[in-house]
Amino acid sequence: MEFKNPQEELERFRSRLAVAGGFVLICFALLFVRFVWLQIVQHDYYQTRAEDNRISLVPIVPNRGLILDRNGVVLARNYSAYTLEITPSKTIDLEQMIDGLASIIDIQPKDRKRFKKLLEESRNFESLPIRTRLTDEEVAKFIAHRYRFPGVEIKARLFRQYPGGAFASHMLGYIGRVTDRDLEKIEERDLDANYRGTDHFGKTGLEQHYEFDLHGDTGFEQVEVDAGGRAVRTLARTAPVAGNNLTLTIDIELQRIAEQAFGDRKGALVAIEPATGGILALVAVPNYDPNLFVDGIDTQSWKELNESPDKPMVNRALNGAYPPGSTFKPFMALGALTIGKRRPEQLISDPGFFNFGGHHFRDDKKGGHGMVDMYKSIVHSCDTYYYMLANDMGIDNISSFMGQLGLGSRTGIDIDGESEGVLPSQEWKKKRFKKPEQQKWYAGETISIGIGQGYNAYTPIQLAHATAILANNGVVFRPHLVKFITDTKTGNRTLVEAKPTRTLALKQEHIDVIKNAMVGVNKEGTGARAFAGAEYVSAGKTGTAQVYSLKGAEYKAGGVKKELRDHALFIAFAPADAPTIALAVLVENGGFGAQAAAPIARQVLDYYLLGKRPKAPAPTDEAAVEEDEE
Secondary structure, eight states: OOOOOHHHHHHHHHHHHHHHHHHHHHHHHHHHHHHHIIIIITHHHHHHHHHHHHEEEEEEOOOOOOEEOTTOOEEEEEEEEEEEEEOGGGOSOHHHHHHHHHTTSOOOHHHHHHHHHHHHHSOTTSOEEEEEEEOHHHHHHHHHTGGGOTTEEEEEEEEEEOTTTTTTHHHHOOEEEOOHHHHHHHHHTTOTGGGTTOOEEEOSHHHHHTHHHHSOBOEEEEEEEOTTSOEEEEEEEEOOBOOOEEEESOOHHHHHHHHHHTTTOOEEEEEEOTTTOBEEEEEEESOOOGGGGTSOOOHHHHHHHHHOTTOTTSOHHHHOOBOOGGGGHHHHHHHHHHHTSOOTTOOEEESSEEEETTEEEEOSSTTOOEEEOHHHHHHTTOHHHHHHHHHHHOHHHHHHHHHHTTTTSOOOOSSTTOOOOBOOOHHHHHHHOSSHHHHSOOHHHHHHHTTTOTTOBBOHHHHHHHHHHHHTTTEEOOOBSEEEEEOTTTOOEEEOOOOOSEEOOOOHHHHHHHHHHHHHHHHHSTTTTTTTTOSSOOEEEEEEEOSSOOTTOOOOGGGSOGGGSOEEEEEEEESTTSOSEEEEEEETTOOOHHHHTHHHHHHHHHHHHHOOOOSSSOOOOTTOOOTTOO
16 A cells, blocks of 8 residues: 655645646736726726717707798798608518508508618618608507517607798709718718718708708717617707708799799799899799608609609709790890991891792791881891891801800809700800711801791790890899898898899990880780780780791691690890899790780789789680781
8 A cells, every 4th residue: 555745745735736826816917907907008998988888979950941932931941740760770570570560550552662762772770761740649559569669769850841832842942861972962061970860951952052051050969878778868968050041032922923824834934133133933834842852752753753744853944945036036136236237227128038048038927027127126026137137247246245145154043953055156066066067057057046046045044134134234143042041040141142243335225225125015016915904114025936847837836736836935024114023934835925925924023013913824825826926
């Protein structure tokens, strides 16, 4: 039997104990070092992390600024409502979740389609509305069953509302959910922080152009949360600042009168205050209801708007480019006086046509107008006079003068996306066409330019702007819709300065000749029927623009498809001696300007100058054709 040496065993035990003790000491030393590192060296960092876990910053979206007309009538406002929202990243079976929600809250197929569209456009961690504007009863129902739907919650959100519905929709525009393109604009201005929590962005019209004025300053709440992420209490709050309010130059009642005057016809009307450039009415019909876009437009409604042959989404006042027809003639006459190509009393003989290069350019009146001076050429709209005048002036002189009036260039109105139109010239044609034979300007092409046909194509706002310049004796103001911007925090107003941008080098005696002739149009000429019995003196000019070539045949509206009928135009200003309003009217495929466009202008002027309200849309009579109309 072998006996162990107690002394050796004791020494071995002590060695093991020392090693174990040393190991423990080393471990405690490491723990102590780690403790010092975490609690002292990294104290600030981990305290911040802990606070971040404990405290959540919740953005408070500001009230969007109001849009009001010149008399304080609210055109765009906000209201608060409850929405039912789903965060897709927190759900397992999204379709099953929605079916479950539909069993307690009314969710229509259009709501599902809109949600699906939003889901495709949004990031997965965002909460998206499946139903908006919940009733108190629906809110109570959901809260009672909330435990069944993780990732679904009720939120109070602000909604934009346009009380007038479709009225003035092309001017006001609409808002929609923020897209990647909108985010790029926000990042360009370094406004990412100010847009936290914001779901909507201006898409068109004033809502788009003044987005960063209307948005306001986002507020924040510091909220203490528990381990489950639920709010426990609010620690601090920075209140949001509402967006700035826009007060417009628009008179919404005048706008309403003008839109209703069109009835079911397509077209545009722009009315301007000549002395300031302020837009009094901006009509583009048909239009659309911007309220459809606030929640995210459903697929069916968008399809109907987008595929409609009437193109209600097109702002015809700013984006439609049309031949001006005979509304071009007063400007042609003013140009001729300015460059010395005509005197007011100078006569020409009108046999009913102008022969150039073997081609007969036909006058609208068979047999012609006889001997014609400048006054008669405008009052009775003599084509032959302007065929000859265009040939004498030449295309580049015409182009140079019309460019001064703003034709063929953007007016600078405070709505994005304005079209340039087409002011033809030799240089324009070289840029427009690729083939050398197409780039050459032929003298015969100048002839039809003189009566507002050919390559001429201008927007209604350009025609109204040019008319306002004439009415204002050559003093030019930039057309604008916003009169002043009100800071909701300070109450300070920032005016849109009504200062002239330039003054044209025109002689007053020449301007007076044209104004006098335009007064004659409404007294004894092509606009006389529409302005019979008017209690004020106005100046105007009718116009009819060809949509397609008749190739020498006689035009009869009843024998032409509606979409191929001539466009009807009318320009005017009043009172003639001291104009306070200038306007341009376009009725697409309306036929003759005297029958379709001039009566609309009469209703607008009657209301603006006299306060008279029409009882029905402006009448049209396609069978009634004035022999002097062009």
